[in-house]
Amino acid sequence: MRQKRPYLFSDTEIDQSTAFPRASFEYHLETLTARKQEYEFEDFCRKLAEKELCPNLTIQTGPTGGGDGKTDAETYPVAAEIAERWWVGNPSAGRERWAFAFSAKKDWKPKLKSDVKKIGGTGREYDLVYFITNQFAAEKDKAKLQDQLSEEYPFRVVILDRSWIVAKVYENGHLGMAISALAIEGAQSDTIQKFGPRDAARSAELTELDRQTSDPERYVGARFQLASDCFRSAILARGLERPQAEVEARFEQAIRIADELGTTSQAMRLRYHYAWTAFWWFEDLPKFLKLYDEVEDRLAGTEQSSEAKHLHTLYSLTVASISNGRLKPESVNIAEKRRALVAILEPLAKNEARPNNALEAKTYLTLIKTHDAMHQDATDALDECWTDFSEILKASEILGSYPVDLLESVLGELGSVVDSPAFDNLFAELTDVIGQRRSHGAAGQANIKRAFQKLELENPYEAIRWFGRAEELLLKREYREELTEALLGSASAYGIVGLRWAARNRALVALDHAMMDFREDGDIDWLAWIAVKQLAWAELRLGRVPQALATLMLAKFILAALQPEGEIADQVEEDLISIEVAFGLLLLNLDVGQLGAISQLHDSFEEYDLVIPGMATLFTLGQHQALIEEGYCPEGQTEKDLNDFLQNWINVPGGDQMPSETMLLDQAEVEFQSNVLGCNIRVKSHTDPVSVGIAETILGSLESLMATSDESHVLPHKEKFRIVVLPDGEPDSIPSHRLVEDKGASYIEISHSPDFHQDSADKMQRYRDWLQELVVEIVCRFAIVRDIEGWMSKIAVNRPGIAGGHLV
Numbered sequence: 001m002r003q004k005r006p007y008l009f010s011d012t013e014i015d016q017s018t019a020f021p022r023a024s025f026e027y028h029l030e031t032l033t034a035r036k037q038e039y040e041f042e043d044f045c046r047k048l049a050e051k052e053l054c055p056n057l058t059i060q061t062g063p064t065g066g067g068d069g070k071t072d073a074e075t076y077p078v079a080a081e082i083a084e085r086w087w088v089g090n091p092s093a094g095r096e097r098w099a100f101a102f103s104a105k106k107d108w109k110p111k112l113k114s115d116v117k118k119i120g121g122t123g124r125e126y127d128l129v130y131f132i133t134n135q136f137a138a139e140k141d142k143a144k145l146q147d148q149l150s151e152e153y154p155f156r157v158v159i160l161d162r163s164w165i166v167a168k169v170y171e172n173g174h175l176g177m178a179i180s181a182l183a184i185e186g187a188q189s190d191t192i193q194k195f196g197p198r199d200a201a202r203s204a205e206l207t208e209l210d211r212q213t214s215d216p217e218r219y220v221g222a223r224f225q226l227a228s229d230c231f232r233s234a235i236l237a238r239g240l241e242r243p244q245a246e247v248e249a250r251f252e253q254a255i256r257i258a259d260e261l262g263t264t265s266q267a268m269r270l271r272y273h274y275a276w277t278a279f280w281w282f283e284d285l286p287k288f289l290k291l292y293d294e295v296e297d298r299l300a301g302t303e304q305s306s307e308a309k310h311l312h313t314l315y316s317l318t319v320a321s322i323s324n325g326r327l328k329p330e331s332v333n334i335a336e337k338r339r340a341l342v343a344i345l346e347p348l349a350k351n352e353a354r355p356n357n358a359l360e361a362k363t364y365l366t367l368i369k370t371h372d373a374m375h376q377d378a379t380d381a382l383d384e385c386w387t388d389f390s391e392i393l394k395a396s397e398i399l400g401s402y403p404v405d406l407l408e409s410v411l412g413e414l415g416s417v418v419d420s421p422a423f424d425n426l427f428a429e430l431t432d433v434i435g436q437r438r439s440h441g442a443a444g445q446a447n448i449k450r451a452f453q454k455l456e457l458e459n460p461y462e463a464i465r466w467f468g469r470a471e472e473l474l475l476k477r478e479y480r481e482e483l484t485e486a487l488l489g490s491a492s493a494y495g496i497v498g499l500r501w502a503a504r505n506r507a508l509v510a511l512d513h514a515m516m517d518f519r520e521d522g523d524i525d526w527l528a529w530i531a532v533k534q535l536a537w538a539e540l541r542l543g544r545v546p547q548a549l550a551t552l553m554l555a556k557f558i559l560a561a562l563q564p565e566g567e568i569a570d571q572v573e574e575d576l577i578s579i580e581v582a583f584g585l586l587l588l589n590l591d592v593g594q595l596g597a598i599s600q601l602h603d604s605f606e607e608y609d610l611v612i613p614g615m616a617t618l619f620t621l622g623q624h625q626a627l628i629e630e631g632y633c634p635e636g637q638t639e640k641d642l643n644d645f646l647q648n649w650i651n652v653p654g655g656d657q658m659p660s661e662t663m664l665l666d667q668a669e670v671e672f673q674s675n676v677l678g679c680n681i682r683v684k685s686h687t688d689p690v691s692v693g694i695a696e697t698i699l700g701s702l703e704s705l706m707a708t709s710d711e712s713h714v715l716p717h718k719e720k721f722r723i724v725v726l727p728d729g730e731p732d733s734i735p736s737h738r739l740v741e742d743k744g745a746s747y748i749e750i751s752h753s754p755d756f757h758q759d760s761a762d763k764m765q766r767y768r769d770w771l772q773e774l775v776v777e778i779v780c781r782f783a784i785v786r787d788i789e790g791w792m793s794k795i796a797v798n799r800p801g802i803a804g805g806h807l808v
Helices: 024-031 038-052 108-121 139-152 162-171 175-181 197-213 223-239 244-261 263-281 285-298 306-324 334-349 354-378 379-396 404-414 421-456 460-473 476-497 499-514 514-520 526-541 544-561 568-587 592-598 601-607 610-622 624-629 639-650 689-707 761-782 788-797 799-803
Strands: 013-017 056-060 074-075 098-103 128-133 156-160 193-194 669-676 678-684 715-716 721-724 736-742 747-749 783-785
Touching: 013 624, 024 162, 038 056, 038 074, 038 098, 038 128, 038 162, 038 175, 098 108, 098 601, 108 139, 108 263, 108 601, 128 162, 139 156, 139 379, 162 175, 162 244, 175 404, 197 223, 223 244, 223 544, 244 263, 263 285, 285 306, 285 334, 306 354, 306 514, 334 354, 354 379, 354 404, 379 404, 379 421, 404 421, 404 476, 421 460, 421 476, 460 476, 476 499, 476 526, 499 514, 499 526, 499 669, 499 689, 514 639, 514 689, 526 544, 526 568, 544 568, 568 610, 568 639, 592 610, 601 610, 610 624, 610 639, 624 639, 678 689, 678 761, 715 761, 721 761, 736 761, 747 761, 761 783
Parallel strands: 098 128, 128 156, 678 721, 721 747
Antiparallel strands: 013 193, 056 074, 074 098, 669 678, 715 783, 736 747
16 A cells, blocks of 8 residues: 555654664663652653543642652543543543552552552542553453452552553654653654655644644534544544554544534544554554444445445455455455445445436446456456446446546556456547546636636626536536536626526536535535535525525535634635625515514524524514614614614615515415516416426526527517416326416416426436426527527537526
8 A cells, every 4th residue: 555655654754773672661660769760750650641541630649659649640620522622542531530540669569459548548539540550460460450449449440560551652652752751861762864745744734633623612513524623633643654542543533523423424434444544554454344344334225326435445455355365264254245235236226316326336336246256267257347347438428427537446456467358448448438538627627717718808698608618528527626616607607697596506506516525525625615605695686585594504514614714714704794684685675474484583593693684583573672682782772773774784785686575485385587588487386395496497497598599599579478387297207388378378387296306317318308398488488589490409509508407
């Protein structure tokens, strides 16, 4: 691993030739009393205990022990919020009372009994007593005395001898501290000759992370991020090649917090990385197998192939270890491990509703078959595997989110041991696919650049076209970030020209792509904040209170994970205030008939610390006194002061961009609208999620299509057009539509199944075909289309315009 991925390991060069020998250190411990170093030994024991057992120690006695406190050191109480941030020792030391006794006497057993008796006689409610001696203690003697004393006194007794001291000092990197505390003349620890650049960056980041995670006020309401940051500290410590005990303690701290939080996917990922570390860094196969089992347990029922890949990696390492003799076959039931992995992957591979996810699962299943065939040296079976991989590659050509880099990595590794014409043909196909995807990526990035230039030149409609070209080319997993940037740029362009449904849909798709890393790896990027901010503004400009509130709740979660600081934090705060002010304007614009529905909103605003919308709710409800009582306004404010403040709020710059109607979606039906080429399109829908989703899709698709159409081909002849969405379709059917004549006017009625889901590739495609047909028919109902064939051909070329409004 170090040869293949050197960047994961420490690049610091250390000269160990001058390090203080272990045998010399043991001799120094043996002869402490001859040099009258009892005080130095107590100081050393306390420092070692702080690093290995608990950091919350206070000194209780004098230099040679036995003072009035009866203990050499003991723990002091620490708040749970602080203790849980320790990666050293056990957080229970923060709430329990532990006592410590240190002894440098050669005859340590009488000293042990004497010290424990004194501690027991204090009447203090100790939970645990540690006795640390510089002498060797036989395991049999230790076990007997520990059991005997633990029964005799109301606390548990643990004996730590010279073997424990020496092991902790040398294995966990405490030699420098020991030399200093024990004043060992002429001795030195490892000498760093050259601090590598990677380690310099890691060390700085780890120091900052430790500062952040030790702050009990930093992660209030953001425990997911606390677990993530603790995990990051473990990865940094691993990269610095810190002692095994430290790296493991940091991993276990992260896992403990994730388990308490109850996020199964995060807890699984942390265990996977811990297992990978145990295997490659510490060669600790028993711990690796234990963690393998824990990962397997937490993946039962997963719907994500990107999560199942972790188990496949651990399975592959286990198979390889059995083959090369590192693991004995009887130490693990590899057949059962294979069965469990296949049982997870097969349902994913059969789920046609998620073709990218299914194809990734098929890849792992084929890799398992490949492992089997190579182990059995079955040439025909291997050729079948190469054929399966070839079919997977062909299928991936139309699936942008499939991880082709997975095949590139796997087949690249196999190429070092496989030499056959069938494999050569497969590898040639792989290089062709890679070349095409990289070519598309480069072209897509060039289109993004041109699109932003068009925005700067104040030509948003042209920008929309260029962004659309980029999106089509960047529908590849490896260009996820670039695709998100294109979608965000497109959302901005749509917003500039007032196509609010198209802007909203693009921002929502951008947010979905920006959060994919979070769903797969638990990481959140700043693009997610930009996307959720754009979505919040889009929902506010559409006047939709429930959707705006849900978006702001997600924004709070994203910001809790990102933990902005300095100037960035100031800018984020400014953005949030602007959004909240706009949200408040929606609430101030409510009709009298809507007031009863918002009384419960105030509690939600308080829960998520949305101060300005909370204030607007009280204003709207006329509860001016509550504004003062709840601290929104200073005491002494008069009714006139409040009314002046309200008027200034209503007249805030930019307020004229907010919609005239506020939607609470609290009734059985709702009506959405959009102006397309001067025609007011109104969609009346039930407020169930499926009906609302179809209505959003229709309006977004109409706006997207007409934004990229040649207006010279389309002449609107109606000022208004109506669409009705009804949840009365046949079960498990694709939505359908019909033209309805009503008193000389016509409208389109859409019927859909109440529980409509796009749960297969076929259903997805039929829904898209129906959507395109519907949108074209709607345009033809409110406008005259010149040269219908020419316009239709442009629609075919511009199909992303329709697909862009459709959220899969």
